[in-house]
Amino acid sequence: MTVTTNQRPRGGYLDRPQSSSLADVLDIILDKGLVIDAYVRVSLVGIEVLTIDARIVIASVDTYLRFAEATNRLDLAQTGGKDLPEMIEGMSEGGARGKTSGALSGIKEALTSGSDDDEEDEDERPARKRQPASKSSSARRRQRRSSSEEDS
Amino acid sequence: MxxxxxxxxxxxxxxxxxxxxxxxxxxxxxxxxxxxxxxxxxxxxxxxxxxxxxxxxxxxxxxxxxxxxxxxxxxxxxxxxxxxxxxxxxxxxxxxxxxxxxxxxxxxxxxxxxxxxxxxxxGAVQFSLRATYDEDVVLAEILAEDDEIRQLNEATRGAPEEAMRAERVRLGELVVTAFGAKRPADAEAVLDRARSVARAVVARASGAPAAVVDAALLVDRERADELEEQLERLARELAPRIRLRLVGPQAPYDFVAD
Structure with missing residues (x-):
């Protein structure tokens, strides 16, 4: 296998996307960067709450159950028997990759596009738009919270 | 917030x-x-x-x-x-x-x-570097290293989905904890390599169990290729346990003061 750094994103071991996905930018541009308080007319409350929710979900009973399932599924005879070079070939182009990173970005994408939909139904001005978004996000939060209370 | x-x-x-x-x-x-x-x-x-x-x-x-x-x-x-x-x-x-x-x-x-x-x-740009465990590879490692996890796995494996819920939750929790125990050393290895090229490195918080480290790197524009070469080499060394994803160049979000 010939690997050159110009030959991206495929061919190398480093995952090197040409442009950033929503999951790549979401954490950064909602949490980082200069802020001004005065004059701002738009609210992102809906989106902010949703990304916090996504983080809470990570450390939940659901996560534990998912890892229990993954452990149960693991075929020890197969995985344990392989040596490293074989494993590398086996995992090329993501088989397992989709599972983890996909799960997290899946949550985020669902949440973000969900809040899009809520807001696109409204045709009014930004200041009034947040209301449906934050309403729906707190509804979602309630749902999630109650289900995790049952769990624990 | x-x-x-x-x-x-x-x-x-x-x-x-x-x-x-x-x-x-x-x-x-x-x-x-x-x-x-x-x-x-x-x-x-x-x-x-x-x-x-x-x-x-x-x-x-x-x-x-x-x-x-x-x-x-x-x-x-x-x-x-x-x-x-x-x-x-x-x-x-x-x-x-x-x-x-x-x-x-x-x-x-x-x-x-x-x-x-x-x-x-x-003269600098930001890159985002994310290192993630390959779940299957590291799960196999964890199973080999931990008796309690191995026993719980054997006990719950093949049981109907609704059965042994407490044991499953315990198994998952132990597995997530085991990932956490491996994380510091692996994260440090990745950050060390990043620091060898970057002007500055900031590790971001990440709660995902399979995440090793998520970091923002401030890198001189002229050294962007060098960064990529170093990380390609590191990714090869860390495979198949850990995958690396490099995104950028980006605006320096993580390096501006509020």
């Missing part, structure tokens, strides 16, 4: 003007802008004041800012600017009604601060 809430409350008060402007960041006056649209599919421009400039754009009346398209547009525009110029990116969602007033207030009042930050970041 608290800033966002305060803003929300304010927005409920008073009437909303028809014309709004979206703010992307602060840069030097005269910065050459890329051929890229921003939020609301509108072309951004510079509002200059005494050597500094707000990177701002008109937005259509009644725009819904918080959409997937606009999130991506904000990020892509600032990253495109950062390819060649130094820009202090603003957080997503800064919408203002009076550009001249904001320009006067921000650029005048905080001029020294912004100039110092631009100077400090001169």
């Amino acid at each position: 608290s800033a966002g809430t305060g803003v929300a409350e304010r927005a409920d008060v008073g009437d909303v003007p028809d014309t709004l402007y979206y703010l992307y960041g602060v840069t030097h006056a005269g910065t050459k802008l890329p051929d890229v649209d921003g939020v609301g599919a509108m072309r951004p421009r510079l509002v200059e004041s005494d050597g500094l400039a707000l990177l701002a754009g008109d937005v259509p009346p009644g725009i819904t800012v918080a959409t997937r398209e606009n999130l991506l547009a904000h990020g892509h525009l600032l990253d495109a600017v950062a390819q060649r110029s130094t820009v202090l990116p603003m957080r997503f969602g800064m919408l203002v009604e009076d550009l001249d007033a904001v320009s006067a207030d921000m650029l005048t009042a905080r001029r020294d601060e912004y100039l110092a930050q631009l100077d400090e970041l001169d």
